[in-house]
Amino acid sequence: MTAPDGLLVVDKPAGWTSHDVVGRCRRLAGTRKVGHAGTLDPMATGVLVLGVGRATRLLGHLALTDKTYEATVRLGATTVTDDAEGELVEQRDTSGVTDGAIAAAMTGLTGALEQVPSAVSAVKVDGVRSYARVRAGESVELAARPVVVSRFALLARRGDELDVAVDCTSGTYVRALARDLGAALGVGGHLTALRRTRVGPFDLSRARTLEQHAEQLALVPLDAAVAAAFPRRELDADEAVALSYGKRLAVTGSPGVVGAFAPDGRCVALVEDRDAAARPVVVFAPA
Secondary structure, three states: OOOOOEEEEEEEOOOOOHHHHHHHHHHHHOOOOEEEEOOOOOOOEEEEEEEEHHHHHHHHHHOOOOEEEEEEEEEOEEEOOOEOOOOEEEEOOOOOOOHHHHHHHHHHOOEEEEEOOOOOOOOEEOOEEHHHHHHOOOOOOOOOEEEEEEEEEEEEEEOOEEEEEEEEOOOOOHHHHHHHHHHHOOOOEEEEEEEEEEEOOEEHHHOEOHHHHHHOOOEEEHHHHHHHHOOEEEOOHHHHHHHHOOOOEOOOOOOOEEEEEOOOOOEEEEEEEEOOEEEEEEEOOOO
16 A cells, blocks of 8 residues: 655644654554654644655755744743753742733844754754753753744733743744743743644644544645645646656746646645746656
8 A cells, every 4th residue: 555645733742752753653654754844842732744755855844934832931940951841940039020021021032033942952062962962961052043933922921820822933942932031030931831833834723633643544635735835836737747857947936935736736846946947846746
């Protein structure tokens, strides 16, 4: 039996690594050709997009899309990992923290930022994951990297617990936002809960639990996945054949990656305008 090509949108359970989910979905799909776009920590839940078969070639492009999270931040305590799973480093009194101060600090963490990732993260330092170095007892200082937080909103406050919503670019660490919010308020802070509600066009309304996928694999077919995630370019028959051989076409006029579709509705390739031509980034259709 030929493995299907498409995306699986999973509502990841707490306690599972993203690799655990990939392993489970390999068994469900009957193929080892399964990967994921955008890692979620074990404590986090929510939208994890997986590619099956040829759709694994979409994942690097989906990983670049904006994401939405709902999270809970606890003020007054810092941890080694910037989340509730790490060892407590320091506690401070939060009685003087006002709602106005919180709003101002959140505004200061909105927009284009230079964010220092959490030390316990998957960022590589000299080829070794940062979290591995920290767990080996090393002191790790990571360089700041540009991210964009387009929304950092307070949904509710329960004493030291803040429920927040975050819209951000790929590569943003919500744990680091919690840490930096606490630091801006002078009391420290860390993340206690995290749920990803959207990756690009795929949100919780399209996500299924692993149990639901086990009952019936809810695969988003490759053609539909590309149509949902990227702008669309219609090809004529000659263009479809040329592109399937990797040939360049006339420019699309659209910024970024575009899905190119044959007259019969099949996605032939992803293309991108470069050097006065639409060049194939990924070719799916056989010649």
